[in-house]
Amino acid sequence: MAERGLVVSAPGKVILHGEHAVVHGKAALAVALGLRTFLCLRPGGEGRLRVRLPGVGVLRSWERPGLSALREQLGADFDESKPPSAEVLEALKEFAGIPAEASGPDSLAILAFLYMCLAISAKYGDVPSVDIVVWSELPTGAGLGSSAAYAVCLAAALLHACGAISCPLKDGEITARWTEEEMTLINSWAFQGERVIHGNPSGVDNAVGTWGGALRYQSGKIKALKRVPTLRILLTNTKVPRSTKVLVAGVKEKILKFPAIMNPVLDSIDAISQECQSVLEAMPANPSPEHYPVLEELFDINQHHLNVIGVGHPSLDRLCRVTASHGLHSKLTGAGGGGCGITLLRPDTTPQAVEAAKRDLCACGFECWETDIGAPGVTLHSSSSLKAQVLHELSES
Ligand SMILES: Nc1ncnc2c1ncn2[C@@H]1O[C@H](COP(=O)(O)OP(=O)(O)OP(=O)(O)O)[C@@H](O)[C@H]1O
Ligand SMILES: C[C@@](O)(CCO)CC(=O)[O-]
Ligand SMILES: [Mg+2]
Structure with a gap:
């Protein structure tokens, strides 16, 4: 992980046609919006994972050893191709003190974060101690893919923190994108986050959040429009x-x-x-x-x-x-x-x-x-290019 941490962003989306039908194997046409979610990840202290999600009123932290112990105890198979199991989600709710029946924005956001930490660290090695802040230009829960933009940012940041994907930003660059292969990995983990939040998502929203532009999506197949x-x-x-x-x-x-x-x-x-x-x-x-x-x-x-x-x-x-x-x-x-x-x-x-x-x-x-529509997908930003915004968000934490 970069010494000074990183800032990633992902766009929201607009579905032109095919919402809901896409969950049942039909095609959808979707475009990335010029409104984005941002995530700043910094090395944290004291063996803790700390998250601040002002959009859903969350400020929480957990001890890493506690989460590692839970992972060992569950011994589950955390493959990105398998839906999160009900047993793991129940255990995570208990771990985070979330009531079993809770389904509010804050609970779902925490659950998606903890699930992705648990699963990504099981596969690629422990997520180090980090402080994470997420802020967004998107309204939450309004149909513009805020959950997917959140999940894409989390996937990119956590995979990067574990060393599963590279740091494509070169000295002097303001923004950078990952390789196709790395974006495919980000997309598949973001889909897991969407599964925690949505239950049974088609994957179109996280695909747009990852790849950006305009695309046709059907049963996991993503095709950029010509x-x-x-x-x-x-x-x-x-x-x-x-x-x-x-x-x-x-x-x-x-x-x-x-x-x-x-x-x-x-x-x-x-x-x-x-x-x-x-x-x-x-x-x-x-x-x-x-x-x-x-x-x-x-x-x-x-x-x-x-x-x-x-x-x-x-x-x-x-x-x-x-x-x-x-x-x-x-x-x-x-x-x-x-x-x-x-x-x-x-x-x-x-x-x-x-x-x-x-x-x-x-x-x-x-x-x-x-x-604007057709915005770029998941992006890594130099923190200096976003300085005012980043400093503002960090000063609140
Ligand atoms: N900035 C954010 N920070 C933390 N959690 C977020 C943020 N944005 C969205 N979420 C999570 O996503 C949930 C909203 O997802 P939901 O799928 O219902 O709406 P949407 O993604 O905005 O709309 P749609 O799926 O129809 O495009 C919130 O309840 C919250 O758990
Ligand atoms: C309603 C839906 O089709 C789009 C939500 O933006 C759900 C999905 O595809 O996962
Ligand atoms: Mg959503």
Whole structure:
């Protein structure tokens, strides 16, 4: 581990099409957002692991020998290809003093951290004494992949601290990325963190957090999109809290209850993702308005489908109605049930029209912002390049 520690970051994501269907083996199209989660890891003292997670109100530390003893006692097989076992998660809850039924943001964040420490150290050697601080530009639990960005940062930092991946940052460089092989390892451990938080994730969110850009994801297969035009997207957070884990479980229940009704809907969502990919890859880099009607219609159809599978919410209906009154098309993004929606802005949508839509959305109590998509994936930063931000976060700890 570098003497002065390290700072890593990972982006959140927006799913254009395929949320939920992707959990059931269908394709999803996802893009990395220009909003990121950051993690600063420094050598710590006194044989302890210390974490500060201001986003979820956590400041905790544990003695390393206690965690090592638990690992020995459990003697579990911590391979990144195997889902975390219920027995190990129960034992970790007890170790951290988390009640068995707890599922709040703080408990899940602690559990993901401890599981990754335990499993990564079982495979690659002990995680040294460290102080970790995580902060984020992403809203937590709003559909923008905050859990995956957190898990990707943890995976990169812990693998680096154990010496399982290199330090790609050369003297004088501001940022660096890991090799393909190392990113594959980061992605597979981040998936384990997502499994702790989500229960049964597809892996699309951690794939975008790791690789960045724009990609098609299906059953663990990641394919960067050939060409993605510059898309203008308005993001709106309804601020209605929801849990991805609960929503994913609800969809599964509906499919089991009505397979003949729900499976065709998932097939149709899959076809929407295929169609959208073909349209995007055929569009020029700076598309003109005539390319948009199909993309808009696909948004509308998918939003209906997502309501059918039970992940809509009155706040999202409202968001769609408000933007429709400005001639704009929206759908939920991520797990739904509240959280965020995305609105497609056309190249000829005027700044005045965007402002008017934003005003009406804010009047509903929503928060909205235009954002970049296609951001880089997991990145190692020189701490000097982020000095002001890092110093601010560290001064709070
Ligand atoms: N900055 C953070 N620090 C610590 N934990 C975080 C942070 N961001 C997210 N988490 C963890 O992730 C959980 C939120 O995950 P959840 O999957 O429900 O929402 P999301 O990832 O924002 O949305 P989606 O999965 O729909 O894209 C939080 O409850 C918390 O446990
Ligand atoms: C709802 C879902 O499809 C996307 C959450 O961002 C869940 C997943 O893919 O793991
Ligand atoms: Mg999530």
